[in-house]
Structure formats: C-alpha cells, structure tokens
Amino acid sequence: MSLALPGIAGRTRPPAGLGLLVLALLALAAFAAALCLGPVSIAPDRLWAVLRDAITGTAAPSGYGIRERVVVLDVRLPRAVLGALAGAATAVSGAILQGVFRNPLADPGLVGVSPGAALAAVAFIVLAGDLGLMLPGALRPLSLSVAAFAGGLVTTLLIGRLALREGYISVATLLFAGLALGALASAGTGLLVFLSTEQQSREFLFWTLGSLGGATWAKAALAAPFVLALLVVMPVIARGLDALALGEAEAFHLGIRVERLKRIAILAVAGGVGAAVAACGVIGFVGLVVPHLVRLTLGPSHKVLLPASALLGAAVLLLADVAARMLAAPAELPLGVVTALIGAPFFLWLLMRRRGALG
Amino acid sequence: MRSVLKSLALVALVATVPVLAGPPQAFAQHKVTDAAGRQVEVRDTSRVVSIGGAVTEILFALGLGDRVVGVDQTSTYPAEARSRPNVGYSRTLAPEGVLSADPSLILAIEGAGPPSTLDVLKQASVPVVLVPDGHTPESVVRKIEIIAEAMGVSEKGRALADAVRADFATLAQGVAQLKGKPRAVFVLSASGGAPVVGGAGTSADAMFHLAGVTNAMAGISGFKPAVDEVALTADPDAVVVMTDGGQKLTADVIFSLPAFKGTPAARDDRLVALPGSYLLGFGPRAPQAARDLALALHPGESLPPLPSRPWAGSGQ
Secondary structure, eight states: OOOOOTTOTTOOOOOHHHHHHHHHHHHHHHHHHHHHOSSSOOOHHHHHHHHHHHHHTOOSOOSSOHHHHHIIIIIIHHHHHHHHHHHHHHHHHHHHHHHHHTOTTOOGGGGTHHHHHHHHHHHHHHHOTTGGGGSOGGGGGGHHHHHHHHHHHHHHHHHHHHHEETTEEOHHHHHHHHHHHHHHHHHHHHHHHHHSOHHHHHHHHHHHTOOOTTOOHHHHHHHHHHHHHHHHHHHHHHHHHHHHTTOHHHHHHTTOOHHHHHHHHHHHHHHHHHHHHHHHOOOOSHHHHHHHHHHHHHOSOHHHHHHHHHHHHHHHHHHHHHHHHHHTTTBOOOHHHHHHHHHHHHHHHHHHHTTTTTO | OHHHHHHHHHHHHHHHHHHHHOSTTTTOOEEEEOTTSOEEEEOOOSSEEEESHHHHHHHHHTTOGGGEEEEOTTOOOSGGGGGSOBOOOTTSOOHHHHHTTOOSEEEEETTOSOHHHHHHHHHSSSOEEEEOOOSSHHHHHHHHHHHHHHHTOHHHHHHHHHHHHHHHHHHHHHHHHOSOOOEEEEEEEOSSSSOEEEOBTSHHHHHHHHTTOEETTTTSBSEEEBOHHHHHHTOOSEEEEETTSSSOOOHHHHHTSTTTTTSHHHHTTOEEEEOHHHHHOOSTTHHHHHHHHHHHHSTTOOOOOOOOOTTOOSOO
C-alpha cells in the first residue's frame, strides 16, 4: 500500500501525527492572517480587543472605533470562517473523489457539482433577474447561492442515478455520465453566456473565478452544516477508501460495504462542494491539487489524507484570499486566479523534486 | 386679382420643391470622417442599422427614426426602437446578422465589434461609420454632429447639438450651486462575491462628475470587484445601481452586503436606481439623467428645470 518514492533515497516521511499538527498550526496561522491582514490596517492589539469584547459580549467599544469593530466582526471574521469551510470542503472532496474513482485527476467538476452549479448561477443571472424578489427578504441576498447549490446537487444526483443499475453504482458509468452531463451543463452555460449582455457575462465571469467577497454570517451558516457533514463522514469512509485503492472486488472481500461507501462519498461531496461553490463560486486548483500535496508529503493513507487535506485546503484558501484582497487593493483579484497562480508553480516544483511519486 | 394668383403660384411652386427633391437627402452623396479616422463615402441613408444605444437615440432625436431598419440589443430607447429587428449585442455582432437587415448604411458606436465582424462589414459594399464614443458633454455633441453629418442633415444636427449643449450648461450651472458633494458608489453587480463597482474612467464615474457627486471608488479603475472592507471604509452616502442589470439589486440585497452594511448609505437607506441606457448611455438624454442623479443624491436641494425636449421622455 505504501507508495515508494524513487529518487529520494534517505528521505523519510514525517510521522502522520506531527504532519497533522503542523498543518493544524498552518491553518490556524492562515486564519489569524485572514483576520489581521487587509487593505484597512488594524493594529493587532485593537483586533484582539475587538475579538475579546465580542467573545465576552461587551457592547461598549474599549480602545477601538466602531469602524474597526465592523471590519473585524462583519467583514473579515465571516469571510475567514467561510473561506476555511470552503477550502476544507473542496480539498477533502477532491481527496475522496480521487479515492472513489481511483483516478488522480478526479475533482468535484467530475461528478457535476461545479458545472451544474455554474449552469444554475448563469441561468439565475441571465434569466431570473426578478426571481430573487420572490424569495422572503432575509433570503434575497442569498438567492444566487441557493440557486447554485440546487444546480450542483441536482446534477450530481442525476449523474448518480444514471450510473445506478440494479442497486450497483458503476464507477466507470459514473465517470462517463459525469463527463457527458458536465459537457451538457457547460454547453447550457455557454448558450446562456451567448444570450447574455456584457454586464451579465461579466457578472458570471467574476462568479466563475471565485471570490470570498460578500461573505456574510448567513452565507457561512448556510454552508456550515454541509461542510460539517463532509468532515464527520471522513473517519467513516477512510478505511473503505484505502481498501478501494486495491480494487472494488478486493475491497469487498476485505469486508467493505462498497456500494454504501460510494453513495455516502458522492452525497457528502455533492453537499460539501455544492455549499462551497454556492457561497464563493468555482475555485479551481484546490480540490485537485491539495490532496496530491498531502500525498506527496504524508503518504496516501486516507486516515491521514482526509483530515490533512481539510486543514491544508482551509489554509491555502485563506492565504489565497488574503492575497486576493491585498495585491490589487482597493480592487479585489479573483480568488481562483490567485489559487492557481500561487499553487500551480509550487505544485510543479514539488512534482519535479519528487518525480514519479504520483505513479 | 393677378397679384393673388401670382402669389398662389409662388406658394405652390415653393411647396413642390421638397416633393420634387424626394425624401430629404436620402440619396445624398458625401464623405464623412469617422472615429477611426477613415473617410467613408455615404451614398444612401434610407436604410440604417444603428449599433449602440446613444446612436439610436440620436437618430430618433434627429427625426430619422423611420430610416432605422435594425438596432442592437443596447438600443432600448425610444420605445419604437425596440420594434426594429435586433441584430444582436453590440460587442458580439455577426456580419450576416447585421447585413440581414439589408442596410444602406451602418452607424456603429466606437467599441462595437468584434473587430473581425467590423473588418468584414468594412469590406462589404455597405459603408460603416464608426461614431466616436465618450463620456463628456463635448463627446455627446460630437456624436450628434457626426451622425447628422453621415445622415446628411447637418443643419438639424446643429440644432440638436445646440439644445443638448444648452441643457448641459444649465445643468452645470445648477450643479455648481449645490451645497454638499456627497460620496457615492456605482454598483454594476453584486450577486456572487465582491460588489463590482464603477471606478475611475468609467461612464458611471463621468456621470457622478456631472451630477456633482464624489466617486467613493475612484481608487479603482474600470469596472472591477472592490474589496468589501475598502467599500465599507469609503463611507458612501449613497449607492447607485441600474434597474435593468442582471440580478435585481434592491436595497435589501445591497445593504445586507458586508461592503455596505453600516455605511451612511445603508443607514439612510439611500439607493438610487435608474435605467442603464439612460444613466450610462451618454446620448442626448445625458443632461436629464445627470439631473435626476444629482437631485436623488442631494436630497432637500433643487436644480433649475431643463427645457422639455421631445427626445427625453420618461427616462425609460
């Protein structure tokens, strides 16, 4: 089971526990950076005072202005929470799907979550300008998110249904159904973009490039249950995914309920990624590459891979978001652009150093 | 008696001259220098495809609406323009689509495209006149002048240009008397993440300038997403949106965004919504649009009225 890493004689992997601890600290540091850094500069002691007063429920500001309080509590904190949730969900989903498909190139786009969500989002932007007004007041700002979430979920369930035969999900059919429906959804998206005005296509373009801007507590609360469900599922399916790496029949003989495993995995991914995409658009790179980064450093065991991916995914997205809001301030760079610009060269560098480690 | 007959004959003669001359200058032959600096020879102005909301508005304001046989998607005013065949969106035109309206002249706003389509159209036997775009009073006047020249109605063009110039002057005098200079943000869209705002160099920025308003997002150039904490600390007194954008941007939606929550605009619930073609089109209605914007953003103050103009209706 353990992957041999040719060409790096003498190098040993860090122990899993230590690796997880380092990643946890990294995620924590990224979260702190997301709170501390931004175009509006807030001194660390004031930031701390704001947080302390928020935790203890002190209403009267002490030693800081109302402005700093609003920036920290209403802008940065929900943004950081949402970023951590979305990053973790995307990376874990990538790891799970790569395990289920036994394919290193699997990412959430493959089971239709991202193309389905994108189709729903562009349909909402182009066709349903007034539709959002039919929702109750509190949900109105979330209407695009809700539409995208529904689009992603429906597409994935449809793909799952297509791959289902006599109670058995064929992974190969799932893959092809995913490719076909994904292409169909992309064609629908293309058609709608063609029909849209410049303003609408610009709106959609920025959505597809991802952004944590506009993050609210409501958005974070909407995403949280689905991401938490995904995190809870991790230990349940970790052993099964390890066994699946040997093949479906082998896993079955090892006592893994393979069908149940596939269903849980796909449902959890659809919910978790759907929620992440709905809240902050399509963010490329993280789902595909973060699991590989973890495998290259900590090995392929899912018991470590899944939680490590969650931590690293959260850290990567939070740091990318800090860069997105700092580099072009007062304008904001698209988040997906930053994740790919920073992440891809780093990944290539690691790949060149450990050539062959991906098999 | 003879003198009466004589004068009657004279009147009859004068009245027949335009009839003999046919529709005014429809078959004139003249050259016009367009926005690309090309000398375009115009022979027949009887069937015009009009690309760009401002171009269409000017054609109708010149009383030449009946010559318009095709428009683009941005030509939404006046209402009659919408009854003309639609040849597509101004930046994604297809050559055949434009030619299918069987035009004898194509008037397109600078920036229409794609360039490949314009190249094909320029090769075709139909003359293409590119109308210079711009976001200043002078550029509006320039649009009117070049369109009137291309259509062979320079005289009418001068009259329209003078009227619009006078409206801009009246507006500027009034705006100069306004007391405050409120800060506002133009939000193009805000559906997914960060609000996409109008920075320096945009039509929205130019409109703010005309209306005596400070663009709180002048630090950004072009239409780009703004970091929400920057928008927040820019302290806008108002948020301006288009009524006909993608997602309907209501006060609910805008003021629940972290970028605007708690700003003076949110506190006073000051959201100004105007049709995009009216607000950002920079056609002959630009002074009226700027006046509406100025009045909405300077509550409690007044501006001298602009003369009633046949081309500036209800602002739709």
